[in-house]
Amino acid sequence: MEDAAFIARLRGGDETAYRxxxxxxxxxxxxxxxxxxxxxxxxxxxxxxxxxxxxTGLDTYTGEGSLPSWISGIVVNKARIRAVxxxxxxxxxxxxxxxxxxxxxxxxxxxxxxxxxxxxPPAAWSGITPETEASDRxxxxxxxxxxxxxxxxxxxxxxxxxxxxxxxxxxxxxxxxTEGNLRVLLHRARxxxxxxxxxxxxxxxxxxxxxxxxx
Numbered sequence: 031m032e033d034a035a036f037i038a039r040l041r042g043g044d045e046t047a048y049r050x051x052x053x054x055x056x057x058x059x060x061x062x063x064x065x066x067x068x069x070x071x072x073x074x075x076x077x078x079x080x081x082x083x084x085x086t087g088l089d090t091y092t093g094e095g096s097l098p099s100w101i102s103g104i105v106v107n108k109a110r111i112r113a114v115x116x117x118x119x120x121x122x123x124x125x126x127x128x129x130x131x132x133x134x135x136x137x138x139x140x141x142x143x144x145x146x147x148x149x150x151p152p153a154a155w156s157g158i159t160p161e162t163e164a165s166d167r168x169x170x171x172x173x174x175x176x177x178x179x180x181x182x183x184x185x186x187x188x189x190x191x192x193x194x195x196x197x198x199x200x201x202x203x204x205x206x207x208t209e210g211n212l213r214v215l216l217h218r219a220r221x222x223x224x225x226x227x228x229x230x231x232x233x234x235x236x237x238x239x240x241x242x243x244x245x
Contacts, residue, residue: 037097041088048085055098056081058194059105061178065186066109072116076109083108099196103204169230176226177219183207184219191216
């Protein structure tokens with residue numbers, strides 16, 4: 031999706047490449063826009079404006095950052111402008127500071143590795159069956175809902191870092207927050223999501239006869 035050949039196809043007006051990019055990125059872009067706009071219809075309008083900017087401004091993409099990060103930056107800028115116009119704008123850095131709290135003293139560093147992965151990931155299913163596949167799809171749906179239920183700054187941090195894989199420095203610049211705030215936002219969000227997963231997986235696995243695997 032981000033190699034030189036794909037970007038060349040986009041710049042050449044390849045409709046298939048356009049459709050591929052939209053199908054992979056549109057939903058995530060709307061979710062990101064909703065952090066600022068809060069109303070889905072408004073977020074959809076912001077994303078439509080973003081796509082126009084992306085496809086008419088591909089020559090301005092330098093390749094210094096990833097293509098998704100470049101697109102996300104456009105979404106954030108347009109969503110901020112729209113929120114100000116609609117008088118719904120809240121200073122994001124203040125919001126992030128409030129959600130992060132005065133310090134990170136209550137955060138247990140043992141939960142996650144330095145790369146942000148769980149130190150003890152959920153245990154794997156003992157076998158693949160139609161029932162477990164259906165349960166996994168349901169889990170992904172619940173996880174998506176849990177992300178959307180996070181406080182705005184935590185949600186933006188998770189969407190950009192964990193869902194889209196944006197580099198921390200790019201996120202900080204995009205959201206105008208400090209690296210310390212980003213670390214705490216991600217930690218709090220990941221703990222909330224892990225708690226949601228714990229609540230869903232453990233009884234499901236026990237019921238499915240997976241030997242009562244624990245996390």
